[in-house]
Amino acid sequence: MQFSCDTNKLNEGLSIVSRALAVRSSKPILEGVLLESCEEGIRLTCTDMALGIETVIPATVSEEGRAVLPGKLLCEIVRKLPGGVCNVSI
Numbered sequence: 341m342q343f344s345c346d347t348n349k350l351n352e353g354l355s356i357v358s359r360a361l362a363v364r365s366s367k368p369i370l371e372g373v374l375l376e377s378c379e380e381g382i383r384l385t386c387t388d389m390a391l392g393i394e395t396v397i398p399a400t401v402s403e404e405g406r407a408v409l410p411g412k413l414l415c416e417i418v419r420k421l422p423g424g425v426c427n428v429s430i
Contacts, residue, residue: 341375341377341401341403341404341405341406341407341428341429341430342401342402342403342427342428342429342430343377343381343382343399343400343401343402343403343427343428344399344400344402344425344426344427344428345381345382345397345398345399345400345425345426345428346397346398346424346425346426347418347421347422347423347424347425347426348423349397349398349399350382350397350418350426351418351419351421352397353382353384353395353396353397354373354384354411354414354415354418355415356384356393356395357373357384357385357386357393357394357395358373358386358411358412358415359386359391359393360386360387360388360391360392360393361373361386361388361411361412362388362389365388369408370387370388370389371410371411371412372386372408372409372410372411373385373386373408373409373410373411373414374386374406374407374408375406375407375408375409375430376405376406377401377404377405377406378396380396380398381396381397381398381399381400381401382396382397382399382401383395383396384396384397386411403429405430407430409430
């Protein structure tokens with residue numbers, strides 16, 4: 341999966357969906373963010389099995405796919421990136 345997007349948009353999207361991240365869970369998958377390519381760009385999804393939040397950010401997708409990444413770590417990394425376009429390859 342490869343895509344390019346505005347760092348600020350990615351940060352905004354992650355801050356929206358991260359509200360549904362499970363803090364401590366017996367299922368580690370609930371502590372992650374699902375990134376999926378879609379027609380509009382990249383769909384970000386989080387759930388704690390009681391609450392699910394999904395948003396789409398505009399992006400240029402060069403290779404389609406999906407991946408679950410650790411939510412808190414991803415949010416911290418993206419927050420520290422400089423503004424502008426970021427290229428993500430998973």
